[in-house]
Amino acid sequence: MNAFKLLWTAAGRRERRDLLWAVALAGTAELCAAGLLGVSGWFLTSCAVVTAQANTTWSWMYPSGAVRALALSRTGLRYAERLVSHGALLGATVSLRARMVHAVTTVPARELRKGRDGTLMARLTSDVEAVGGIPARVVPPLAGIGLTAGAVVTLLLVASPLAGTAELVLLAVSVAAAVAADRRTRDHQRVAAAARATARTGLLSARAAFSELRCLDAVDVARDQVAQSVARSRRAEAAVAAAVRRARLRLRLLAVAGQTAVLLLALSGPVFTQPAADAIGEVLLVAAAYELMETLPHVLRDHGLAADAALRLGYLANRAFPQGQRTALPATTAEPARTLVAHRVPVGVGDDRTTWTGWIGPRDVIVVTGPNGSGKTTLLETLAGRIAPAAPGTVLLAGAPVESLPAGVIADTLTLVEAEDWIADATVAENLWQAAPRADDDMLRAALAAAALEQLPLHTPTGPLGSALSQGQRRRLAIARALLRQPAVLLLDEPTTGLDGPTAVRMLTGVRRALPDSALVIALPDRHHELVPFTATHIMRLG
Amino acid sequence: MNDISGQLARLGDDDGQQQTARLLVGWAAIGEPAFRRAGTLRGLAAMGHVLWAAGLGWAAQAALRSQHRGVALAPVLSSAALVAAGLLLRAFLLAVADRAADDGAAVVQDHLRARLLLAALPTPGVPSEEVSDAALGEALDSEVGRLTGWLTTYVPARRAMLLGSGIVLASIAVGSWAVALVLVLATPLLPVNLKVIGMGTRAAVHAQLTATRTLSTRLLDRLRGLPTLVGLGAGEEAVRATEADDRELAARTRTVLRVAFLSTAWIELLVTVAMAVVATYCGLALLGYLDLPAVPSTMSLGTALFVLVLTPAYFAPARELARGYHARAEAAAAAEMLAEIIHAVPDAPAGGPSTEGSAMHRASRPGPAGVILEAVGVRYRDRPESALEDVTLTVRPGSVLAISGHSGAGKTTLLSVAAGLRRPDRGQCLHTVGSDTRCASPAVTAWAGQPSYLLPGTLRDNLLLARPDVDDAQLTAAFADLGFDDLLAALPQGLDTQVGERGWGLSAGQMQQLVLVRVLIHETPLLCLDEPTAHLDPDGEARVIRAIRTLARSRTVVVTTHSPALLDAADDVVRLSGGRLTATGRAL
The missing domain is CATH 1.20.1560.10 (ABC transporter type 1, transmembrane domain)
Incomplete structure (x- = not known):
């Protein structure tokens, strides 16, 4: 143009x-x-x-x-x-x-x-x-x-x-x-x-x-x-x-x-x-x-x-300004879907490539483990519709391929916390308000506590990209923010990096308690999956 | 509050304005000879204008003499020759002048960019924390460029104006002293006007730049987070917030521009009114209607046309200068931003200047270093509690020390003090190499941070940073010696693998290991690693631990970690909690 x-x-x-x-x-x-x-x-x-x-x-x-x-x-x-x-x-x-x-x-x-x-x-x-x-x-x-x-x-x-x-x-x-x-x-x-x-x-x-x-x-x-x-x-x-x-x-x-x-x-x-x-x-x-x-x-x-x-x-x-006819957006359902359906989703990389079929529904816990570069992040991003899957139409949300849905519709159902998620250059409270603009201080503190971050005051400045916080604090702040969304499906990419064992367990327990009815999909490095303090409905080993 | 009055009031009491002007003049001094040459040549170009006007006047006179019979060829040819000569002279002088001005500007801007780079990546020392990455990128990319207009038009304009307007005024005076007098009388109206223009546009440009910077900082931050914001269902919110900022900025700018343009219109009014007055005066004189005391009441057509067409030329350099004022206001606003960066003093190196910078550790191969921390305390700005409090610790030469503790306990801070990268606010940190004891210095340290980055370029370029004197075979061998040959083999292009911005194109684990290899082939007595296994799978972790154990024979290693395997591999373990050492020793 x-x-x-x-x-x-x-x-x-x-x-x-x-x-x-x-x-x-x-x-x-x-x-x-x-x-x-x-x-x-x-x-x-x-x-x-x-x-x-x-x-x-x-x-x-x-x-x-x-x-x-x-x-x-x-x-x-x-x-x-x-x-x-x-x-x-x-x-x-x-x-x-x-x-x-x-x-x-x-x-x-x-x-x-x-x-x-x-x-x-x-x-x-x-x-x-x-x-x-x-x-x-x-x-x-x-x-x-x-x-x-x-x-x-x-x-x-x-x-x-x-x-x-x-x-x-x-x-x-x-x-x-x-x-x-x-x-x-x-x-x-x-x-x-x-x-x-x-x-x-x-x-x-x-x-x-x-x-x-x-x-x-x-x-x-x-x-x-x-x-x-x-x-x-x-x-x-x-x-x-x-x-x-x-x-x-x-x-x-x-x-x-x-x-x-x-x-x-x-x-x-x-x-x-x-x-x-x-x-x-x-x-x-x-x-x-x-x-x-x-x-x-x-x-x-x-x-x-x-x-x-x-x-x-x-x-x-x-x-x-798309040329030609606009494609009509699918009508948003009044009630957000609570289940993600995976049908022959490609997982893994190289020779270890397989497919996975399953339901991710209320109260499910799916743990994805595997060495670095085995495709954990790719799988989570595929499930969240962030990237086009290698095979289109394999992940369905309310019957529609997830990658074809507008981001806003996906956000109603699921929340993905990335490995290095973005933190705004503001305060802890302002970062949390992104997920819940109308939440009061007590709700924010409850979310922080659930992510094992209760000692961090709400007015703490976060610095550019959260640089004023430690790696573990950044990770937990991003998780607390996601909890405030109350998503039906929460996907966590390596949530325990930068955390010591006891803190990691406390955080994972808090997440489960804060979202008792949600499905959790947690990607962890190999040995960390033993830290998960509740029973996994499915453990997926990659690589 | 009224925006303009606020802006102008701010300008009125802004002491920094003078300082900025001095700063700019100081920077321009480097290209001074070129600017002086440009000014002189531009001033002399007015002679071309005078010749052109004379040619026109001559032609008109000839046309008047031979009404309706066609003008004889000889006078037309000679007047055309005069016009052509004048225009040619002007064209060539201006071309040479522009070249001189461009050269001068290039010299100044090269110098400024070099100083920016030095402030961004100082040796020795640490870049000042006050300088943000966004401001630096912006400064290098566009702020220096914003000086171009000021350097090429305003700096030479004063000289050009004095010389050029002088030549034109003298020529007009030869034709008609009365017209010259009118122009001289109109001149005092100019400087006041130029000042108004300067004030108005400076406010506009400054408001715009300041607001743009705020906007762009916010925008950059939001854009970085856009995937996250969209995922949180807040993407639309971010779009709306950005547009609201933008609209406010536009409305503010529009208000200020109304004033700035008003003052620009003033000088044009002066020029056009002067032309109308001169035209009327000359016309009446030609008609013989003028009957004024002391003022000549007759005039030839040639002279009349000559002074008429030279009238705008008299004001032209002032207009150029006025345009220079716009450029100056833009340059002043940019200069404030550049000065912030250039004059931000790099934080002093931890070990004093004498211990850093030389490749003294490479000259010989000293044994492993010891580290002694005595009552070390560190406090970050804007944080009420100390990051480290009264830490006393000794690391034996050749040992592996692991620092453990909860997230946020101060592990990384302690590591960077031990590495000599950060000077403690209280207490001291010493390195001992052989029998030599001195302040901690990064010159004896190899460091791998968290997160760690490779530079854009090939993998080879990155590794050569650590050992500039080795070839591919030696690099490949180093991978094998350290036990990382699988890692290299997994990269299809090997050493030619392209690394993008912030290591894009590699997985986090691969990058972490490659940074580690880069650190390991740089032979230093002390090795400081911040969570070297955080992104690694058990294979990678085992590989890193093996390498650390191998190297520990000839080096001292300090690591921070949560990994039980790495803690097991350490000779000594210390535990931090709330910035204090809570336990030391093997049994934790």
């Missing part, structure tokens, strides 16, 4: 209207600016001619009034255009971002996890802003350039067809040159953007591993690696700057040709006679048109950035 289309689709009625107004205002303002120069020159020449001919019938009041009117309207129109176009910019950015964030909620969990640090963030900030900037940075300037150049050429064609044709050709060549130069810069832009992303990823990874690197005496090496990516992006950016400079020089040289040509054609010889005042006015109009043309490379560059951003946003845009 190209940038304009994406913007137009996302924009609300008000932004669309503002955008059209901005086009009209920008075009008129630039026409006034060019007109001011042209009419002033024509006015002065006419004054001189009138004096030379001693013509007393000519009134200077109207032309001089026109000059003042053009001057004032240019200022007023420009101000109005800026306000309107920036209003459209802000509104369009908000609408576009809201659509994209909404689309993000429908992206499979695995895709989100892949780019959760740098790329997704860049999509939703700089890319959205680049596309959202079109109403102020691209469309109005283009309208101004186009309208002015068109008006000037039309006027010239009427007054002096030869001069008009020459200018038409030269202005067209200027546009073509600017567009060609822009094509070349976009390749460099892409290289620069890729290198910047690499640098960012490298930097964040190096910081995550800082203690290791410090002991390895390798901080300098890691920093140099990031610096190399930075240098690569810098070189590409310098190439862009050079290309823009060259484009501007080329446009200025074309302006030399254009202005000289109109001067010669409008004034010289017996063939192209026209009043001197008209000729001078035309020359100045053309000068104004070329001055405006000089801004074209920058406008095209902004457009190029927006177009690239729109390309990168493509996969989200396709989710936000």
